[in-house]
Amino acid sequence: MKPLQTKLSRYTAPQEAKAKGIYPYFTPISSEQDTEVLVSGKRVLMFGSNSYLGLTNHPKIKEAAKAAIDKYGTGCAGSPFLNGTLDIHVRLQDELAEFLGKDGVMLFSAGFQANSGTIPCVVGRNDYLVYDELDHASIMEGKLITFANTFKYKHLNMDDLERVLQKIPIEASKLVVTDGVFSMEGDVAPVDKLVEICDRYQATLMVDEAHGLGVFGREGRGTCDHFGKLDKVEIVMGTFSKSLASVGGFIATDKETINYMKHSVRPYIFTASIPPAATASVLAALKIMRSEPERNVSLWDNTRYALNAFRTLGFEIGNTQSPIIPLYIRDDNKTFLLTHMIFEEGIFVTPVVPPAVPPKDTLIRFALMATHTHEQIDCAVEKIYKCFKQVGVL
Numbered sequence: 434m435k436p437l438q439t440k441l442s443r444y445t446a447p448q449e450a451k452a453k454g455i456y457p458y459f460t461p462i463s464s465e466q467d468t469e470v471l472v473s474g475k476r477v478l479m480f481g482s483n484s485y486l487g488l489t490n491h492p493k494i495k496e497a498a499k500a501a502i503d504k505y506g507t508g509c510a511g512s513p514f515l516n517g518t519l520d521i522h523v524r525l526q527d528e529l530a531e532f533l534g535k536d537g538v539m540l541f542s543a544g545f546q547a548n549s550g551t552i553p554c555v556v557g558r559n560d561y562l563v564y565d566e567l568d569h570a571s572i573m574e575g576k577l578i579t580f581a582n583t584f585k586y587k588h589l590n591m592d593d594l595e596r597v598l599q600k601i602p603i604e605a606s607k608l609v610v611t612d613g614v615f616s617m618e619g620d621v622a623p624v625d626k627l628v629e630i631c632d633r634y635q636a637t638l639m640v641d642e643a644h645g646l647g648v649f650g651r652e653g654r655g656t657c658d659h660f661g662k663l664d665k666v667e668i669v670m671g672t673f674s675k676s677l678a679s680v681g682g683f684i685a686t687d688k689e690t691i692n693y694m695k696h697s698v699r700p701y702i703f704t705a706s707i708p709p710a711a712t713a714s715v716l717a718a719l720k721i722m723r724s725e726p727e728r729n730v731s732l733w734d735n736t737r738y739a740l741n742a743f744r745t746l747g748f749e750i751g752n753t754q755s756p757i758i759p760l761y762i763r764d765d766n767k768t769f770l771l772t773h774m775i776f777e778e779g780i781f782v783t784p785v786v787p788p789a790v791p792p793k794d795t796l797i798r799f800a801l802m803a804t805h806t807h808e809q810i811d812c813a814v815e816k817i818y819k820c821f822k823q824v825g826v827l
Contacts, residue, residue, distance in 0.1 A: 465490040487804030488678035501713035517706035536688035544672030544682030550700035553579035561607035613645035613656035619753030639668035647676020679714035732803040778816040
């Protein structure tokens, strides 16, 4: 075996978890992504999905995807920069730009790519990148790639952000990047305060709305809109794989930044475009999201109901303010064991361990959809409580 393969072969954590019967990843699902899914012939309640509005199996969205395949085929066979721009892509860009009140939108094949590609493109040598210490991995990837000077601030700590910005020359180009909703902890960035601080220190603000779009704000415009500052946030990033029931991502910003990025973001220039079916799905989901506000109402009703249930039973759930509810365990092995036990009880939840969170913050992520019923939530909470008690976490 060559040295590289020898090094890689030393990684045995998955094998060890499998030997204990508690390996939780890559579980094959053989049904639609809904409040119930089919796994190995068994029906289980799904509380591990990002489909916040419950749109992934909506008949109008499926019809739109099928029609797009009939018209455009299954793929674009090229990047947007060359032969991969379809009129349906342009339509989606225009609708998103209008929805968010921005000059323009760039579509990416993945949300991860939107962050990791944009950050090193817009800030480089002699520039500055400032980020929340718990930002998403895609932001951290962009941080690793950029040649900019990088600084982190303590999670959601505006005093610490200001302390960092005070060290940077006022005339320097600088970008502050934050999640709007933090995808593991469920807490929310104070966008109003971020705008105020960034304006004071002449920093450009970029907000990742992956988990805010469809959940917060008017018609689901996100956390920036929730705080009344959408027009003041210079760069808004979002994904299609959560509330919008598809796959891909976008950047919404001013026309000068769009012009520069379209000709400079390497993952955009050198990656094939979003497939036609996925693009049509987003357009249909966006229309439904705007025309059926009752979905958002139901999502928040379920969120409040579940939060109250977990708090009443004494679960440690941190400072979540969203449909993402972290159930803190603070032990890797117990996290994997509990995920397995809860699945055996018929509940699908997801374990969150390093590097997704710091070692001290290991948790199970419980996520809600608009289409869950209170009865389903009651069933899940009861069985999760039973398992936590058995393991001695509660």
